[in-house]
Amino acid sequence: MQQQFTPDSKCAITLAITGASGAIYGLDLLKQFTDHYQQVYLMISDAGRIVMATEMSLKLPESPKKIQQILSEQLDIDADKLMVLAKENWFSKVASGSAAPMQMVICPASMGCISAIANGASNNLLERAADVVLKERGQLILLPREMPFSTIHLRNLLALSEAGACIMPTCPGFYHQPKNIDDLVSFVSARVLKHLGIEPKNFTPWGYANSTD
Numbered sequence: 001m002q003q004q005f006t007p008d009s010k011c012a013i014t015l016a017i018t019g020a021s022g023a024i025y026g027l028d029l030l031k032q033f034t035d036h037y038q039q040v041y042l043m044i045s046d047a048g049r050i051v052m053a054t055e056m057s058l059k060l061p062e063s064p065k066k067i068q069q070i071l072s073e074q075l076d077i078d079a080d081k082l083m084v085l086a087k088e089n090w091f092s093k094v095a096s097g098s099a100a101p102m103q104m105v106i107c108p109a110s111m112g113c114i115s116a117i118a119n120g121a122s123n124n125l126l127e128r129a130a131d132v133v134l135k136e137r138g139q140l141i142l143l144p145r146e147m148p149f150s151t152i153h154l155r156n157l158l159a160l161s162e163a164g165a166c167i168m169p170t171c172p173g174f175y176h177q178p179k180n181i182d183d184l185v186s187f188v189s190a191r192v193l194k195h196l197g198i199e200p201k202n203f204t205p206w207g208y209a210n211s212t213d
């Protein structure tokens with residue numbers, strides 16, 4: 001049973017972007033989170049940076065400070081709200097249940113990171129942060145992307161679901177008649193925001209626009 005989150009617990013959130021396809025989803029969530037939270041702790045895996053360069057033509061350096069500066073400028077977000085963490089920053093808040101935000105989203109989530117988290121590896125800060133949220137019975141939302149899923153992927157996803165994570169694959173619906181990629185991305189982001197207890201803007205829930213009554 002997941003705990004209920006009070007408005008106070010919504011002041012900070014952890015976002016991780018890993019090396020699965022769909023960097024655009026992660027960037028959209030980052031932008032939205034900085035609108036809704038006081039503090040966004042961001043981790044981007046090395047493979048995540050490679051995918052970001054490949055898919056978005058956005059080349060991010062290794063330095064967290066520089067990533068913070070580039071993303072703030074590119075996405076026009078308040079730099080004070082964003083804290084980019086290095087993968088071995090074990091003294092950051094997200095590394096301990098005594099200080100970590102109790103909401104964390106991994107988007108996109110690679111099968112590699114799904115495997116590591118499902119097995120409690122905690123080999124880097126990203127994996128540790130997810131482990132912390134699970135052990136503290138917080139809200140961990142995973143947006144995996146792979147096609148097809150192997151039996152191993154499915155077993156790992158089931159293990160994470162059983163441990164309390166919410167598995168939300170990057171699978172946009174088409175019943176809202178998307179006109180472009182942004183419409184597809186917004187659909188996925190809106191579903192994530194809803195799960196975090198945030199009312200997404202410009203989102204028509206099922207049954208309103210499509211009603212024939």
Ligand SMILES: Cc1cc2nc3c(=O)[nH]c(=O)nc-3n(C[C@H](O)[C@H](O)[C@H](O)COP(=O)(O)O)c2cc1C
Binds near residue numbers: 048054112145
């Ligand atoms: C352009 C590109 C696209 C990729 N797409 C996926 C994908 O959709 N799903 C996936 O699980 N791995 C994908 N990979 C492979 C992962 O990046 C790789 O397994 C990596 O080790 C994941 O590491 P991370 O979990 O630390 O980010 C992709 C790699 C590249 C370079």
